[in-house]
Amino acid sequence: MGKVDENKKKKKETLFNSAYELFITKGINSTAISDIVEKAGVAKGTFYLYFKDKYDIRNKLIAHKTHELFHAAKLALDQAPDPVTGLDEQLIFVMNHIIDTLVLNIPLLNFISKNLVMGALRSVLLTGERTDNDFYETFLEMVRQDSYEYQDVDVMLFTIVELAGSAGYNSILYQEPLPIGQYKPFLYRSVRLIIDSHRVKY
Structure with a gap:
């Protein structure tokens, strides 16, 4: 540069x-x-x-901050003492890392609100910049390396991230339907079901 x-x-x-x-x-x-x-x-x-204006910088900031969250979670996944294998376990590890980060940073949680999907899928569209650390590319690689085949992978990722973002937001801030520590097992069970529903069944 x-x-x-x-x-x-x-x-x-x-x-x-x-x-x-x-x-x-x-x-x-x-x-x-x-x-x-x-x-x-x-x-x-x-x-x-x-x-263009302050709303443009806000949108790009949301994408930037959520991208940072996914990137940090992927680094943690790569550096985990025990290798995490399988698409379901890898995605749950990533979501868990992000949720734990947001629990400790409520201003960031409030700022990105329920827009985690921007970091997972739309950061390139909003920022106009593709980086080597784009989580969407990481996700596609996880799918390719998994022992199962999947269909409609974009829909799968969107659904998981939207669910985790919205439900995690309410659970962290308002303890609804439960405080986040108690809610995680229910959330991750739903994530596993979503992943299973996208597996190609022969």
């Missing part, structure tokens, strides 16, 4: 970090673009090089 590209990346990251801090402290509605650029220490024109 050249110096110009490196500087662009740094400015974008600074805008991301500044916007995120303002969004979780002041709220999106109370944050103006002028607040973001002032905190980032860049000109207003620089903001518009990367983002």
